[in-house]
Amino acid sequence: MASAEPGPSQPVAPIQILYCGVCTFPVEYCEFGSHITRCKEWLQKEHPPLYDKYYSEEALQAKLGTLSLEAQTKLEEDTAKKEAKAEKKADAALKKKMASQVTIKRIERNKRKYVTAIHGLEAFDVDLKKAAKFFAQKFATGASVTKNAQGFDEIVVQGDVSGDVVEMIEDGVGLLKGVPKDNIVEVEEKKKKGGAEGA
Numbered sequence: 784m785a786s787a788e789p790g791p792s793q794p795v796a797p798i799q800i801l802y803c804g805v806c807t808f809p810v811e812y813c814e815f816g817s818h819i820t821r822c823k824e825w826l827q828k829e830h831p832p833l834y835d836k837y838y839s840e841e842a843l844q845a846k847l848g849t850l851s852l853e854a855q856t857k858l859e860e861d862t863a864k865k866e867a868k869a870e871k872k873a874d875a876a877l878k879k880k881m882a883s884q885v886t887i888k889r890i891e892r893n894k895r896k897y898v899t900a901i902h903g904l905e906a907f908d909v910d911l912k913k914a915a916k917f918f919a920q921k922f923a924t925g926a927s928v929t930k931n932a933q934g935f936d937e938i939v940v941q942g943d944v945s946g947d948v949v950e951m952i953e954d955g956v957g958l959l960k961g962v963p964k965d966n967i968v969e970v971e972e973k974k975k976k977g978g979a980e981g982a
């Protein structure tokens with residue numbers, strides 16, 4: 784009888800890499816990101832032993848020991864600059880986002896026949912194709928992404944669903960969650976009077 788049959792070999796424990804909750808780099812590489820101050824705060828709060836390992840006075844001394852004082856100062860300045868730049872960029876992006884409008888336009892195509900054009904959702908990270916599909920299902924009608932006269936993508940839904948779309952945004956339904964209702968602009972485009980249509 785084979786009594787010494789070797790069992791399945793023990794799996795080698797995978798090397799645990801801890802990724803930073805702020806910059807998403809492995810924590811030992813946070814200094815290469817642009818959020819080192821916040822990275823350090825995060826690490827200190829979440830993993831104090833690791834914080835001590837990387838950022839204690841001792842660890843810093845050991846690391847900087849080889850750098851001249853001048854180089855140390857330069858390094859700190861560069862980091863601060865990088866951080867300021869990243870913060871500014873994030874700020875600008877947020878401002879731009881908050882200034883973006885979502886236009887919901889009711890367009891009369893023919894007598895009592897409407898389409899609804901929705902423009903600007905992409906500024907709030909809404910996938911337009913998915914949104915068109917979502918509207919098509921919700922309203923059991925046709926919906927597509929098309930370029931408007933200005934060359935911008937917008938969603939065109941068959942029928943007058945403008946009021947419903949506004950409500951859905953206000954209620955944060957499905958993928959419309961995150962679109963601020965304050966940014967909605969409702970527009971009505973009437974069919975021009977005296978058109979070719981003979982009533």
Ligand SMILES: [Zn+2]
Pocket residue numbers: 803804805806807808810812813816818819822823
């Ligand atoms: Zn980090």
